[in-house]
Amino acid sequence: MAATPPPPPPAVALEQLSSNKMFGGRNIRFRHQSATLGCPMTFSIYLPPSPASNLPVLYWLSGLTCTDENFIIKSGAQRAAAAHGIALVAPDTSPRGLNIEGESDSYDFGVGAGFYLNATNEKWKNWRMYDYVVKELPKVLSDNFEQLNTSQASIFGHSMGGHGALTIYLKNTDKYKSVSAFAPIVNPISCPWGQKAFSNYLGSTKSDWEEYDATCLIKKCSNVSTPILIDQMFVTTDNTIESPSWIIGTAILTVFYAVDTGDDDKFLAEQLLPSNFEEACKAVGAPLSLRMQPGYDHSYFFIATFVDDHIAHHAQFLKST
């Protein structure tokens, strides 16, 4: 018996890089040529167990230095996504391979640090991660995965990706059902990471920056009725000695303090600024669940701990209609 002829290739050519079964579904990684960014881009998708159709989509935006793979490998989110019947989609964090001068000089700007905005500075004109995530990627998905319902979408992310999720949601409450974030940069115009990125990508006109600042955006949003969930890690001096039996001699005690009062504490006070966002939400009556999580750091161990709660949060609002 002759084989059935294969279907015609789709509009956007996707090159599959890997496929791994997990929790009955599959992690699949793809590369495609991005028209928006002018370079090849990778993204990862987790498809929950088949048979399935009309699957809602939950976008994950990663933080500085990440690719599309960190979340897929480290978060353990697939377990809850399989249980709830939600597809997870993780894009990369910036264009790559364009060889713009200085694009790889620092961890917090350029490659791996797209900040989910559309750059207006001519030098960084390819840095249009906002359009890529909001417009191109959903089209690529709907063109290629008939089991997805891309009109049922929510978005979440971590750190720079939490900033991305919040700003993209607040600018497109018609397109996304819900938003949540882990330790997001909520007020980039007031922190060093944001100021460095925005001044380079957007130029010196600070009113332009406000279009990509969650704390500024929420003040103009009167239509946010879905609760925003944020988990914020923070270090306490207490948490270094919360289990005295972990302290093993003086040398170790010293290391404990050095580890735990380091960068993560600085991130909160200097870069993340959750209280600025909390105050802005209060001022406009936007519902916010800001959960402070003592003793956690900025790593994926923190994300893995609470990701089930986030997926359950989104599942409430992603029920297909």
Next chain:
Amino acid sequence: MAATPPPPPPAVALEQLSSNKMFGGRNIRFRHQSATLGCPMTFSIYLPPSPASNLPVLYWLSGLTCTDENFIIKSGAQRAAAAHGIALVAPDTSPRGLNIEGESDSYDFGVGAGFYLNATNEKWKNWRMYDYVVKELPKVLSDNFEQLNTSQASIFGHSMGGHGALTIYLKNTDKYKSVSAFAPIVNPISCPWGQKAFSNYLGSTKSDWEEYDATCLIKKCSNVSTPILIDQMFVTTDNTIESPSWIIGTAILTVFYAVDTGDDDKFLAEQLLPSNFEEACKAVGAPLSLRMQPGYDHSYFFIATFVDDHIAHHAQFLKST
């Protein structure tokens, strides 16, 4: 008020490399000088939420090329370990930094490939991972972590580490309450990975090899009453098309087949040989739960999918007495 003087340092000096809160407990990574191996060794421990004492210990042995970190970062096992109140301990897979000629020439021998045995070949005399895991590491733990009950211990692992877990258990049923494995090498004397490692570490006398072969060992064990749990991934031609909607044009279909009928299939047929172990268990009446898991591959995505079942399995037998 003057601070209380610190306690005296413990017998074995542990250098803490990192500490990250997860699921209410902590992943902590340590380095120490191993007397058994003659080099510094790292291990990772997950301590479930405090307050806790008399914690049982579940050892994880990793596969070829891994360090102590892969399991901690990728398995997601901490969620179930926290729920069951079990400490997880993951050692490295070989001595490192000894600069033995040829130790890093291949992925399946030498560094990252200790095979959890005591080498008798003079050249590899430091490769004594069996003694390190069975004797030195438990002593390091009991000397340094008063909340652990190292006499309540079980052991599991993946691939080469599944071989390690099975052989260590079968040689020490008095020391470990239970064993399980993911895609273990169960009959190394009959597969290329095992033959390469054993001939180099143990010399040419094949009867010596049988001391580290689970299929040979189980035949001599009349006292195994605790069920052995094994999850074995395998690729079927079916699983490449189990969800037709994943197939996106002909080019992708080809890639699917290329990915899915590749190395993982070979591992099963040439290296892992689960049916040899199954037959040996049947012959001696040893209880074995061998679960064939279609469509999964040899990666940590497979482990993450079923690790909760394994921890629940061990929890049954690790109840402190």
